[in-house]
Amino acid sequence: MQLSLGPLLYYWSREDVFAFYQSMARTAVDIVYLGETVCSRRHELRLKDWLDIGYLLRDKGKEVVFSTQVLLESTAEVGQMHKLVANGEFLVEANDMGAVSALASSQPFVAGPHLNLYNADSLNWMLQLGAFRWVMPLEMPSDELVSMLARVAAPLQTEVFAYGRMPLAHSARCFTARHCNRPKDDCGFACLEHPDGQLLTTRESQHFLVLNGTQTQSARIHNLIAEVPELSTLGIEVLRLSPQSRNMEHVIEAFDIARNDVHASDAASELLATAMHDSACNGYWHARPGMDLQTPTP
Template identity: 70%
Template sequence: MKLSLGPIQTYWPRDTVFAFYDTIADTAVDIVYLGETVCSRRHELRLPDWMTIGRMLRAAGKEVVLSTQVLLESTSDVGMMHKVVANGEFIIEANDMGAVHALAQRAPFVAGPQLNLFNPDSLAWMIELGAFRWVTPLELNANELAAALQSLTAPVQTEVFAFGRMALAYSARCFTARHYNRPKDDCGFACIEHPDGQLLSTRESHHFLVLNGTQTQSANICNLIHDVPDMQAAGVNVLRLSPQSTHMDRVIDAFDAARTQRLSTEAVNVLLADALLDSACNGYWHAKPGMVLQTPTT
């Protein structure tokens, strides 16, 4: 079982991004996804910068994947997607059907989690188009995944989102700009002031959602670390960890220990104790509401 690091979902300064990936080069992560997937207005890094980071990580022994934007809203967004697809060096994670169309039967690709491949027929179709790996939708539970994999006749790698704030929705509106009473096209790049998103609480002061520009995330942190043995038994090939601004090295160490069973459950819990940005949850995997935490029975 491999560990992957998903694309950075929030907006960080350029130097912060470069420094972050310098540290990632020395971690146990096997696969690194790079690129801007949320908002095309985020221009701290351009495609040549992502390519530079990708080459550095490849030299460090990592498999590098370039991720495309999820919601394409303009001709320039479509043009950038085609530039990423045609980069000539790295494989692509397709996060919308436009990217799938550009890659279909032309190059192998990763089918991203936002393609919503919930049933065996849609997954089989995506494999026919050239997907060699798919990232399961967040809401797909363990039993549904097992049923989908049992019905497949073509080989495919399965990747599960195992840690981080979950991307629940994307919108043409920018909620961060709206919070600051700014128009989307003159947002002042306010989301860069919130490296892990902007917390939204209920009137009862319960953490509920996180605003991240045009993306809405869960406040709770998806954490499937205690489900790693079951995922290994089910044939999951890759565990995806989503970047956060602090303690990412400890998160990676904890999941590496879990997949190799080199540390006890108690020791793994200690590694993660101060690394979670908020309360943990794993409900979707257990066919429960996503914000629920299903604790181990043994």
């Protein structure tokens, strides 16, 4: 079982991004996804910068995959997607059907978690178009995953989102800019002020959602470390860990322990608890509301 580092979902300074991936190069992750998936106005890094980070990680033995933007709204964004697809150096994760169309039958690709692949027919179609790996939709329960994989026509790697705040929705509107009473096109790059997103609470002071520009996330952190033995039994090839601004090395270390020793799950969970900046949830995996935390049955 491999560990992947998902694409950076937040807006950080150029220096912070380079420092983050330099530290990630020394960790146990096997696969690293790079690129801007949320908002094209985030210009701290250009394509050349992402390529330079990719070269650094590849030299350290990591598999590098470039992720395309989820919601394309302009001709410029479509053009940027095509540049990413034609990078000529690294694999690509397609996060919308435009990227799938650009990649189909021309190069192998990863079918991202935002393609709405909820049945075996759609998954087999992606396989025919050239997908060699797919990322399970975040809200799919384990029993539905098992049912789908039983009907896949050919070998296909499965990647499961195993840790991080879940990206629940994308919008043409920027909620961070709106919160600051700014128009989207003159946002002042307010996202830079929130390295892990902007927390929303209910009237009862419970953490509810996180605003991340045009993306809405869960406030609670989806955490499947206790389910690693089950994931291994199901034959899941890749576990995706979503970047956070602090303690990411400890997150990776905890999952590395869990994947290498099923009897060390308690120690791995204790280490991970020290690295989390909010409470955990795993409800979707257990066919329950996503914000629930279900203890696996021994």
